[in-house]
Structure formats: C-alpha cells, structure tokens
Amino acid sequence: MPDVTQKAEAHLSLKSRLAELTQVRPWVDRLAAEHSIPEATVFAINLCLEEALSNVIRHGYKCETHHSLTVHFSATANGDLIFTIEDNAPVFNACEFTESPAPASPDEIKPGGQGIHLMRKFAGSLRWEPLPHGNRLTLGFNYGAQGGEPR
Amino acid sequence: MQIAIEEMGGGVTRVILDGRLDIEGAAAVDLKMNVIGGSSQLLLVDLQKVTFLGSMGLRSLVVPAQAVRRHGGKVVVFGPVPMVEEVLKAANIDTLIPIHHELSSALAALQ
Numbered sequence: 262m263p264d265v266t267q268k269a270e271a272h273l274s275l276k277s278r279l280a281e282l283t284q285v286r287p288w289v290d291r292l293a294a295e296h297s298i299p300e301a302t303v304f305a306i307n308l309c310l311e312e313a314l315s316n317v318i319r320h321g322y323k324c325e326t327h328h329s330l331t332v333h334f335s336a337t338a339n340g341d342l343i344f345t346i347e348d349n350a351p352v353f354n355a356c357e358f359t360e361s362p363a364p365a366s367p368d369e370i371k372p373g374g375q376g377i378h379l380m381r382k383f384a385g386s387l388r389w390e391p392l393p394h395g396n397r398l399t400l401g402f403n404y405g406a407q408g409g410e411p412r
Numbered sequence: 413m414q415i416a417i418e419e420m421g422g423g424v425t426r427v428i429l430d431g432r433l434d435i436e437g438a439a440a441v442d443l444k445m446n447v448i449g450g451s452s453q454l455l456l457v458d459l460q461k462v463t464f465l466g467s468m469g470l471r472s473l474v475v476p477a478q479a480v481r482r483h484g485g486k487v488v489v490f491g492p493v494p495m496v497e498e499v500l501k502a503a504n505i506d507t508l509i510p511i512h513h514e515l516s517s518a519l520a521a522l523q
Contacts, residue, residue, distance in 0.1 A: 279435055282434075282435055282436075283436060286432075286434075300495075301494075301495055304464065304495040305495075307434075307464060308464070308465075308466055308499070311434055311435060311466045312466060312467055315435060315468070363504060364504060364507075368478060368481060368482075368508075370474055370478075370503075370504060370505065370507070370508050371474075372470070372471040372474040372475050372478075373467065373471055374467075375467040375470055375503045376467045378502070378503065379466070379467055379499065379502060379503065382502040383499075383502070
C-alpha cells in the first residue's frame with residue numbers, strides 16, 4: 262500500500278476579482294519549492310487553478326466583486342497533490358459539463374470556452390461536490406514522489 | 413508580457429511574445445494581437461519565450477489567426493516549449509495554426 266500519510270497543508274483566500282489571481286502563481290511556486298514539484302506538474306497546476314478560479318469569478322459570481330473563494334492544498338508523502346476550491350456561487354458541476362463537439366474546421370474553433378476542457382486534460386483527477394451554499398471542486402495531481410507517474 | 417513585431421521580408425510579419433500568456437498576459441497583448449491579425453497577410457507567431465499558456469492566452473492567438481485566415485492569409489506558430497505546445501494541441505489550435513520548431517520550415521509554410 263502506498264504511504265498516503267498527510268504531509269502538508271496550505272490555504273489561499275481570494276476575493277472574486279480576476280486581479281486576485283495574480284496571487285495564485287507565487288503561492289503555487291512556494292508550494293512547488295517546498296515539495297520539489299516538477300516543472301510540468303507546476304504548469305498543470307497553474308493552468309487548472311487559473312481556469313477553475315476564473316470560471317467561478319466570471320461565470321459563477323458573474324464578475325461581482327464582493328464574493329470570496331478559497332483554495333486549500335494538501336500533499337501526501339506519495340506525491341498526491343490535492344487542491345480544493347470552495348465558492349458560494351450557484352451550483353455548477355464542472356465534471357458533468359458537456360463540451361462542444363470538436364470543430365469540423367479550423368475556422369469553427371471558438372476563441373473561448375476551453376477552460377473545463379483544459380482542466381480535464383491537465384488535472385490527474387477532477388471531482389465536484391455541492392455545498393449548502395456553493396460548490397467544492399477538487400483537483401488532483403500526482404508527481405510520483407515515490408515512483409508513481411506524473412499528474 | 414512583452415510583445416515585439418518584426419517585418420521579415422517576403423511580406424511576413426513576426427510577432428514575438430515573451431512571458432506568460434495567462435489572464436494578465438493575455439489582457440496585455442490582446443489589442444495589439446487583434447490589430448496585427450487585422451493587418452497581416454503572413455503571420456509568424458513566435459512563442460519561444462512564452463512560458464505559460466491558458467485559455468485566455470489561447471483566445472489571444474485564435475482571434476487574430478482567424479482574422480488573418482478570413483482575409484486569405486496564413487498563420488504559423490514557431491517554437492513553443494513542450495507544455496505550451498501541449499496546451500495548443502489539447503485545444504486543437506494546431507489545426508488552425510500549424511506548429512513549427514524550425515524557423516526555415518515555419519517560413520516555408522507561409523509561402
């Protein structure tokens with residue numbers, strides 16, 4: 262059995278403004294340094310957090326700036342990295358969101374709307390739970406600290 | 413996020429992006445990219461120095477590329493780092509903007 266003893270935790274609180282997302286990368290960089298997370302995994306984490314958090318701010322909170330959201334981080338000794346995002350936005354299950362079919366031609370590629378698609382591609386796991394007044398989205402990554410596969 | 417524009421001869425415009433194409437970076441270059449898309453016929457987007465690409469950054473590439481194609485031009489991407497290339501491919505952007513890792517092949521694709 263892998264050792265899944267909890268190794269560390271951290272927490273980030275944000276206001277519902279896109280400008281607040283500038284706090285995410287330095288926070289992830291600190292975690293990456295503390296946990297020796299490989300560059301490709303750091304890239305995937307930053308990508309998924311930016312997509313998830315900006316979706317909540319733009320679509321969940323409709324860019325109203327008086328809300329808040331939190332990101333909780335935990336790591337285990339076997340390299341599992343878990344980021345849990347909680348908000349108070351209307352219920353939205355990102356895991357069941359139906360993506361548009363692949364474009365038939367390059368000119369039909371939509372400039373936006375790729376966020377959930379990218380999260381599904383770059384996160385190792387994605388889980389959604391409803392909260393009494395919001396949503397909890399859990400993004401999992403694994404960088405194989407004890408010999409596992411990345412992401 | 414930095415953006416530089418270079419006319420390469422043969423009608424090719426090279427736009428060199430440098431930094432992170434995240435929400436903040438995309439906002440910094442969107443207007444210039446849209447102007448470039450509206451005025452270029454042969455566009456080479458140099459991503460060698462782009463270290464991050466998110467969905468808002470994709471928008472900064474797709475909108476001008478589709479503008480160039482609408483007026484009969486061509487667009488290529490040159491030199492993305494592996495993770496940036498992975499995002500481009502995950503989003504099918506490589507079907508709109510072919511990816512090249514050699515400048516000579518990028519320029520040849522524009523002719």
